[in-house]
Amino acid sequence: MQVTVHGGVSKHEWQARLDLAAAYRAMALYGWDDLVFTHLSARVPGRGDHFLINPYGMLFEEITASSLVKIDLNGDKVLNSPYEANPAGFIIHSAIHGARADAACVVHLQTTAGVAVSCQASGLLPISQQAMFVLPGLGYHDYEGVAIEPDERQRLVDDLGGGHSLILRNHGVLTCAQSVADAFMLSYVLQRACEIQLQAQAGGGHFADVAPDVIGSVRRTGEHAMRDAGGSLVWPGLLRKLDRIDASWRL
Numbered sequence: 001m002q003v004t005v006h007g008g009v010s011k012h013e014w015q016a017r018l019d020l021a022a023a024y025r026a027m028a029l030y031g032w033d034d035l036v037f038t039h040l041s042a043r044v045p046g047r048g049d050h051f052l053i054n055p056y057g058m059l060f061e062e063i064t065a066s067s068l069v070k071i072d073l074n075g076d077k078v079l080n081s082p083y084e085a086n087p088a089g090f091i092i093h094s095a096i097h098g099a100r101a102d103a104a105c106v107v108h109l110q111t112t113a114g115v116a117v118s119c120q121a122s123g124l125l126p127i128s129q130q131a132m133f134v135l136p137g138l139g140y141h142d143y144e145g146v147a148i149e150p151d152e153r154q155r156l157v158d159d160l161g162g163g164h165s166l167i168l169r170n171h172g173v174l175t176c177a178q179s180v181a182d183a184f185m186l187s188y189v190l191q192r193a194c195e196i197q198l199q200a201q202a203g204g205g206h207f208a209d210v211a212p213d214v215i216g217s218v219r220r221t222g223e224h225a226m227r228d229a230g231g232s233l234v235w236p237g238l239l240r241k242l243d244r245i246d247a248s249w250r251l
């Protein structure tokens with residue numbers, strides 16, 4: 001039985017734990033988990049060098065606010081926990097958290113659709129509204145093997161630049177944002193864009209052209225829409241949905 005850490009952490013850390021645990025549950029709900037692999041991480045508010053990440057070996061559908069492991073930029077635990085973090089998995093996250101003060105949450109997924117588009121040389125195509133929303137902040141990072149070498153961090157950061165999303169070629173996708181809610185929203189739209197592209201390609205035929213000036217205006221509108229909709233509109237509804245299914249993520 002997991003012992004709650006509610007009384008032993010700051011109010012802000014507890015809120016970050018709730019949000020991140022909810023994001024893990026939501027990823028499982030939509031089928032975007034990958035057994036115990038891939039990871040979502042959140043910066044502990046007020047502690048730029050402390051982060052919350054999944055207890056390695058726990059299914060995303062089992063994760064609770066208290067079971068999240070608190071680690072530093074090296075992946076070492078900074079709060080006693082019966083669980084271990086996955087230090088190798090944190091290479092990707094530590095790179096982004098360490099370089100981008102605005103990256104409060106980093107989401108890395110290896111969904112089938114995300115990996116499939118990451119395998120395509122042309123990457124994400126501007127064929128759907130969802131893709132056009134994401135494209136302005138999307139970069140690409142070439143595959144270097146399993147990301148366990150610390151020196152890959154700088155190349156990840158360079159490839160992300162000032163953007164919010166990365167396609168990790170032959171591997172998966174990554175998004176980052178100022179809140180867990182916004183990172184979830186970005187991941188959702190990117191995932192949908194990947195699914196739509198694959199289905200459109202599987203359906204065959206030529207894609208309808210979108211005029212360059214229309215693509216430009218959708219890109220500008222989309223960035224604002226995603227930012228506005230994430231935390232304020234989508235997230236509270238998603239939390240209510242999670243509570244109706246199984247509110248144990250709040251433990």
Ligand SMILES: [Zn+2]
Nearest residue numbers: 038110171172
């Ligand atoms: Zn991965």
